[in-house]
Amino acid sequence: MILDQFSPSIFILTLFTFSISIQLRVSNSQISPTIYEILKLNGLPMGLLPKGVTNFSVDDSGRFQVFLDEACNAKFENELHYDQAISGNLTFGRINELSGISAKDLFLWFLVKEIWVDIPSSGLIYFDVGVVSKQFSLSSFETPRNCSASSVSKPRIEFEN
Ligand SMILES: *[C@@H]1O[C@H](CO)[C@@H](O)[C@H](O)[C@H]1NC(C)=O
Numbered sequence: 001m002i003l004d005q006f007s008p009s010i011f012i013l014t015l016f017t018f019s020i021s022i023q024l025r026v027s028n029s030q031i032s033p034t035i036y037e038i039l040k041l042n043g044l045p046m047g048l049l050p051k052g053v054t055n056f057s058v059d060d061s062g063r064f065q066v067f068l069d070e071a072c073n074a075k076f077e078n079e080l081h082y083d084q085a086i087s088g089n090l091t092f093g094r095i096n097e098l099s100g101i102s103a104k105d106l107f108l109w110f111l112v113k114e115i116w117v118d119i120p121s122s123g124l125i126y127f128d129v130g131v132v133s134k135q136f137s138l139s140s141f142e143t144p145r146n147c148s149a150s151s152v153s154k155p156r157i158e159f160e161n
């Protein structure tokens with residue numbers, strides 16, 4: 001019998017570990033996760049969204065809406081502008097149909113349509129603005145940044161796909 005190859009103590013330890021992981025799952029599901037945790041569970045860095053989220057919703061298909069205190073800008077390698085309302089479609093390692101985030105490049109603002117990471121991770125994150133994508137280091141998006149109020153990010157350039 002296969003079980004004979006396991007010592008009883010390992011068997012008990014396995015049972016014990018198993019029951020702990022079940023308990024953790026139960027207690028986790030009682031606390032609703034933050035949008036930052038939801039990003040992380042989907043293989044994306046928490047710093048994609050800035051501090052200042054007031055409320056959000058995510059449905060089973062991954063459609064999400066996030067509301068911030070106010071429209072704002074946050075500094076990364078490039079500056080990002082966040083509208084007060086951000087929405088998109090979240091799947092593992094990727095956000096598509098994104099609306100509400102623009103990235104500054106060469107003094108122009110570009111609407112970001114899609115964001116994704118490599119799986120397995122290469123340490124890079126990609127921002128697609130329609131015709132080109134730009135890569136950044138994933139580590140700069142580890143934690144949510146401060147975001148200073150900024151109502152405009154104009155002119156904005158939107159490429160049609
Ligand atoms: C978040 O709050 C705003 C303003 O109070 C409201 O209009 C919006 O429907 C709320 N959205 C979600 C996803 O809860």
Ligand SMILES: *[C@@H]1O[C@H](CO)[C@@H](O)[C@H](O)[C@H]1NC(C)=O
Nearest residue numbers: 061062063089090091096097
């Ligand atoms: C979300 O994105 C996934 C993967 O690209 C796609 O299969 C799915 O249809 C999208 N869902 C919505 C609601 O757009």
Ligand SMILES: *[C@@H]1O[C@H](CO)[C@@H](O)[C@H](O)[C@H]1NC(C)=O
Nearest residue numbers: 051075143144145146147148
């Ligand atoms: C972010 O804002 C908080 C509170 O306003 C401040 O204490 C902190 O120093 C700021 N962090 C950075 C990196 O600017």
